[in-house]
Amino acid sequence: MRKITFIIVLLAFTMASCTKNFDADRNNPNGVEDATPASFLAPVLYGVSSADINRAQLMGNELVQYTVLKGDVPEFHRYVIHASDATYFWQQYYRYAYNVQDMYRRAVALGDNNYVAVALTLRAWIFSHLTDMFGDVPYSDALKGDSLLLPTFDRQQDIYPSLLAGLDSAADLFATSGTLDFNGPVVDILYAGDVNKWRKFCNSLRLRLYLRVSKRPEMNSAAKIATIAANSTKYPIFTSTAEEANLNYTNITPFFNPFFTTRNLDFSSSRAPSEFILDALASRNDPRLPVWYLQTGGKYIGVPSAYLRSMDGVIFATATSALNTTLQQTPRLGQIMSYAEVEFILAEAALNGWVSGDPATYYNNGIQASMQHWGVSLPADYLAQPNVAFDGQLSTILLQKYLAQFFVGFESWFEFRRTGLPVLPVGPGAQNDGKMPTRLPYPIECQNLNSKNYQAVVQRIGGDAINIPGWWEK
Amino acid sequence: MKSILPVFYALAVTLLTLFGSCGAAFGQSRSPELLSFPTQQPSLKEVIATLQRNKFAVTHSDSIPDRIIHLPAREITLSKLLTLIGEQAGVEARRINNNIYIRERENKIVPTPVKLSGKVTDAESGQPIGGVTIADHRKLLAITDADGIFSLTVMTGTQVYFSTVSHESYSVRAERNTESLFIQLQPASKVLDNVVVTALGIKRETKAIGYAAQKVDGKSLTDAPANNWLNTLSGKVPGMELLKSDGPVGSTSIILRGNKSLNLGNNNALIVIDGVIISNTVATNGGNNYLSNDSPVDFGSAVSDLNPDDIENITVLKGPGATALYGSRGAPGAIIITTKSGGKKNGLGVTVNSATTVDKVNHWPDYQNEYGQGGAGGATYYSYGTTEDGNGTQGTSQAWGPRLNTGVKYYQYDPVTHTTGKTRTPWIAYPNDHKDLFRTGLTLNNSLAMDGGNGTTSLVRLSVGNQYNQWILPNTGFNKTDVNLSIQQYITKNFKVNAKAIYTNKKSGNLPNLGYDNKTISYFLLDQAPNVDVNWYKDYWQKPQQQQRRPFSNLIENPYFALYEQLNPLNRNSVIGNTGFTYTISPELTLSAKTGIVMNQDISSSRQPMSSQRFTSGMYETQSVFWYEMNTDFLLTYNRRLGSDWHLNFSVGGNAMHYKYDRSQALITQLVIPGVYKMSNGVNPPVYTGTTNEKAINSLYGVADVSYRDWLYLDITGRSDWSSALPAQNNSYFYPSANLSWVITDFLHLRSNTLSYAKLRLSYAVVGNDGGTNNFGYNTARYYDATNGFSSSLTNPTIRPNYNLRPEMTHSYEAGVEAHFLKDRIGTDIAVYENDTYDQILNVPVDESSGYYTAQLNAGLVVNKGIEVQLWAKPVVTSRFTWTTTINGSGNRGKVVRLTDYVDAFQLASAAGGVALIARPGGSIGDIYGQSFVYAPDGQRVFDAQGVPVLSTDTRKVGNANPSYHIGWNNEFTYKNFTFGILFDGQKGGQKYSLLNSQLIGQGKLKSTLAGRDEGYIIGKGVIQNDDKTYRPNDVPIITPTYYTQMYLRQNAEANILDASYIKLRETRINYAIRSGWLQHKGIQGLTAGIYGRDLFVFSKWPIFDPESATLTNGLILPGIESGQLPSTRSVGVNVRVNF
Secondary structure, X not given: OXXXXXXXXXXXXXXXXXXXXXXXXXXXXOOEOOOOHHHHHHXXXXXXXXXXXXXXXXXXXXXXXXXXXXXXXXXXXXXXOOHHHHHHHHHHHXXXXXXXXHHHHHHHHHOOHHHHHHHHHHHHHHHHXXXXXXXXXXXXXXXXXXXXXXXXXXXXXXXXXXXXXXXXXXXXXXXXXXXXXXXXXXXXXXXXXXXXXHHHHHHHHHHHXXXXXXXXXXXXXXXXXXXXXXXXXXXXXXXXXXXXXXXXXXXEOOEOOOOOOOOHHHHXXXXXXXXXXXXXXXXXXXXXXXXXEEOEOOEOOOEOOOOOHHHHHHHHHOOOOEEOHHHHOOHHHOEEEOHHHHHHHHHHHHHXXXXXXXXXXXXXXXXXXHXXXXXXXXXXXXXXXXXXXXXXXXXXXXXXXXXXXXXXXXXXXXXXXXHOOOOOOOOOOOOHHHOOOOOOOOOHHHHHHOHXXXXXXXXXXXXXXXXXXXXXXX | OOOOHXXXXXXXXXXXXXXXXXXXXXXXXXXXXXXXXXXXXXXXXXXXXXXXXXXXXXXXXXXOOOOEOOOOOOXXXXXXXXXXXXXXXXXXXXXXOOEEEXXXXXOOOOOOEEEEEEEEEEOOXXXXXXXXXXXXXXXXXXXXXXXXXXXXXXXXXXXXXXXXXXXXXXXXXXXXXXXXXXXXXXXXXXXXXXXXXXXXXXXXXXXXOOOOEEEEEOHHHXXXXXXXXXXXXXXXXXXXXXXXXXXXOOOEXXXXXXXXXXXXXXXXXXXXXXXXXXXXXXXXXXXXXXXXXXXXXXXXXXXXXXXXXXXXXXXXXXXXXXXXXXHHHHOOOEEEXXXXXOOOOOXXXXXXXXXXXXXXXXXXXXXOOOEOOEOOOOOOOXXXXXXXXXXXXXXXXXXXXXXXXXXXXXXXXXXXXXXXEEEEEEOOOOOOOOHHHOOOEEXXXXXXXXXXXXXOXXXXXXXXXXXXXXXXXXXXXXXXXXXXXXXXXXXXXXXXXXXXXXXXXXXXXXOOEOOEXXXXXXXXXXXXXXXXXXXXXXXXXXXXXXXXXXXXXXXXXXXXXXXHOOOOOEEEXXXXXEEEEEEEEEOOEEEEEEEEEEEEEEEEEEEEOOOOOOOOOOEEEEEEEEEEEEEEEEEEEEEEEEOOOEEEEEEEEEEEEEEEEXXXXXXXXXXXXXXXXXXXXXXXXXXXXXXXXEEEEEEEEEEEEEEEOOOEEEEXXXXXXXXXXXXXXXXXXXXXXXXXXXXXXXXXXXXXXXXXXXXXXXXXXXXXXXXXOOOOOHHHOOOEEOOOOXXXXXXXOOEEOOOOOOXXXXXXXXXXXXXXXXXXXXXXXXXXXXXXXXXXXXXXXXXXXXXXXXXXXXXXXXXXXXXEEEEEEEEEEOOOEEEEEEEEEEEEEEEEEEOOOOOOOEEEXXXXXXXXXXXXXXXXXXXXEEEOEXXXXXXXXXXXXXXXXXXXXXXXXXXXXXXXEEEEEEEEEEEOOXXXXXXXXXXXXXXXXXXXXXXXXXXXXXXXXXXXXXXXXXXXXXXXXXXXXXXXXXXOOEEHHHHHXXXXXXXXXXXXXXXOOEEXXXXXXXXXXXXXXXXXXXXXOEXXXXXXXXXXXXXEOOXXXXXXXXXXXXXXXXOOEEOOXXXXXXXXXXXXXXXX
């Protein structure tokens, strides 16, 4: 019996001591423990940009009538938005913002100012999306999941100053030349590490965001924009399409156009141009029309936005134009911020008298830049056409800006909310009292999983409705 | 010569014994007090004579027995001698002065040593049996040698037991010396009905088991074979639910007693083959079944690749009580498979089994053939391309077009010129427009088995099997070959070694893509229009290797292009093997140890030619998945009888498990040369990705079995696991179980002709779990992932690490009763149970603004309660005709009691249109959520101002995937040499969301969409809300196609939830067994021929293909959701089995 006891004890010992190797087995062979600031660059740029473009195709393009869905649902062109439609943005933006936070933390630890500035630029880019879409969102409490799973919501008027302060400091942190430190392969899919181009992106983004909040006097937008525009050495901005923030998809794994493998049905044939944009392009003999849309039976046929629900079947069965399938492969779709947008911002600033220069010049430059971006040459008589030639009206600038911002995330929706331009027709099937939504409802996940803070913010803003205007809209 | 040997042996023993006793006669004494004997074994009479020679007066009665007295030495003191006489002869011996009185003790049987020797043979074959253990109540006495010969000495009156695993036990009472004790043991096959293989491979009598353990005979798996033999378990085991995927392989998940874990993948029963745990994880390409680049391809599991001809029997252990000893993975229950091992007789036996099965599509949706292609706008004419009749209408896959077969003619597709016909041709329906794509399936199962050895101490079996399948879709199927070797050999009489090895090769040139996407056949069948002959698609290249021909909608792949060019070949090599030994250290103590491995390599690829819907420039992907699981274990068993009433059995054991998984994948997304599928033919260099997972679990366990007489049995087990998937401080967890079996009839002496047998059983068990197969503990620390594939790039984990993860625990309670009546003609077995699973290891969703999507937590409590009933009867038993019938039924109710403090819903899986399986406290696993109709206060459906039904904005519970109960009814009739069997099974309740239902109706493909076509519009039944919030009956007509589309939108889960109840005629078979002297003369021992049918009829309201088939997605088989089925089959076949 003693012998047996001995054997058991021995075996037990053997078993227990075997657990020494467990640490090795528990070590994830697929992931790594440490990262550099550069590690996050490509995934963040591609991830956020893909999310923008992806949802632009589904929702943003529908809201601003670049396209009209020829199916039953979703009904974004009828201004119907559900809480479930917001989940994806919330997920993607916060996820990549978390990566940017890690980049920032590591860059600060390393004392690498260029990456600190890149991280601040990306943070402003991502969080401006979030607050422009939802209004008040978790910001100061956000991204602390290791210790805090239930963040409170910050007011938009508190978020914007923080983002812009970050951007302002980033503009000063960037070195004036040289490349980002990679300590390995160049993984910057946007600028191949060119710090100066990053600097230009940072300052261009400052223009975009200062313009966005320009209705709020406390933000000093006019002066800020003037400072940037006047000081091209200290605050260089985009001066050509070669400098614009555009992801040039190689279509080599993983750097695909986000629609590379999307079914023709989902990308193109179910998406007709709205009659509005078709008319806007056709009436100006715009060469971008064939780049963006396909003909049917030798003609361009659009669909009116917000047609009646009972017409679903008829519209579905009607042969119409559709989004051009070449957009599924082209690197031109990878726009984060275009040079054209900068020119249109300056045109508006010049029109308002914030910056010097002739608004018409900026306006024409913007049109030229957009044509260049889409690979078409500006027709000789284009700018002279009566409905193109600059007439000193903001609406003229914003119509061309609307065209130039085709498929650039949700920018045209934000601009519409700021300016009400261009004036988009409201179809008979429109819901929401025919009003363009001004925000997205908080996602269901957020409602369920952070309900206390959700309830608090909903009470503060007066309901989780899609018609509540944001702070910068007022 | 062999048969004479034992006789010689017996003679020799007898002679020796005789010589021994003869020698006793020559004793002499030396001293009055110290007596001397010529032998150490004098008889009592010789002792008396010696005493008398030494001047003692001996008084004794004549009746005292003359026994041999064993002396410690030839010289012995008188007092010691008298004590020995008293002890050994059972008499009273006293000395008073010089007088010695010897007299019989009253009523006392006097044990004396008796010698037993002889031979153990098989009662049927007469062959000797080696390795039979011979024991008394307390200890092992002897073991028979290879010739079955034994010899032993015991005291009279001892009950001597002869036992071996392969035969029924036998016992004799030792009365007198017996030299030629011929023991005949009944072969095990007659006994095995009462023996089941329990956890750790321990064989137990059924009456000793305190939990539900059901045995399935290997024969019933081959009576009516299925492509995946697991499906032959249908209807045979109460409490078992099979979730089946589509296609030639048709992988199957086995759920026992309901879903316990909120991780659906952790609910599959553990599968153990000959003590080796093997995976029933469905091997797939990992694809998602709804509109994804990678539609799922089912490669089949390691279990489904077994050859059922090699299976001796299966024991299903349903509750953790039964499987506590399998540890973590035993929580969902276990299927214990014992493969065949060698013949029961001497010499070579050969069995040849051949079965041929043909398959046809079992059930079609109710397709309409009255209206042809046409868009939802209510097309009034048809034109293939723009003709003088108008613009082309061929581009739609909808069937809202003009009425067919009315004599009208249109310009249509000309399959010869591949363009518009020159003249108008009759507008007619092709009723076989779906059926013609399919062929008659063919499956050939052939196997050859040889067994040999001496039937007892040496067992050898070698078998070769082949399964060749041509599935019902052209260019799909597989070919599988397996070789199985099993050896058991006694090296010495108490040292047995065994080895088993199964090698399998499975090859397929093409396995079909499953689910809902352009390249799947399910999608084509949905989009095929009634006016299109599927044969028109056969010439599928417009430009070889570069452009497929899509004469109609260019959204659907040409089905022949999909089947002949978008190939998914597979080559699998797998080995299941184990070696081990059993060493009988001493009569009470046995040590066994074994090591087993399952090793599997799948080399598969996937190709998409140019012009494929998702890869217009072509694509080629190769994948290699290698995994193994190795288990090494030992078991030390101590076995002891205490008197004749108590029997104790203690075992301690240990197990070390190591699992490794390695997947590597290479991909090119654009081809340079069309039709060349090589990694070097990519426009860009191939992209490689890989995953490695590893895990180890060490365990120690102990079992104590105590039995009292033959009517009370108690098992207590304890197990401790150390898992690498848990953080170091929490990686050890202990859990116990206790099982009680009480045979009431034997306890109360109630056995009668009415009540033959009754048993009550009780079981309680705890099982710990480290989070299941897919938890590797990688979330117990923080790692960055290379998520979206950029080089030198990383992203934060989306799962919040948990540095303090704990094991999850299942507590289960079970009670059962088994009773036999009327001399076993009728019987019943009823079990009730409850399983509570706590602290489940879950990735619980958290608000993403925290930076994480999910947090790995211990959360949740799921309670399952259920009942299982089995009834069997032999209504007719005559010498020529017998009828045996078995009915089983089971019902399970699962309830999610709680999740976590701040999560009120946990999504288990999602499907098309936002439909999802969601667990909420108070609900159950399997609740289906989605959008639904909106109802007015009076219960009527609400329509909007345009006559379209209003859809709820939120999601609500619309159904539940769990059936209320399962039933199976099996009958077997034998008449002379004929056996006729028929098995029905089915389920009541259980709902399923059907995407195809939504789409088939929306496209106008079903007969149910005919109503309202002539009128052109329909007014939905319901109400419309007026501006003043009151309701009026709906009075707004909408055009017919819009009505159907809007009523059955895919996101309208309520409209597309269907009842999946069914009854199937699962198996029918007629076997004829030929036994004739003539055949035997030719060397054929037996010949059985049979015809069988499988799934011949389905009775169900389910309108698509098969209510049973479940959705394979992301490597999981999901209940409750249908998104793109393929037809299932009805099979008939013949088989022949010959024994030589």
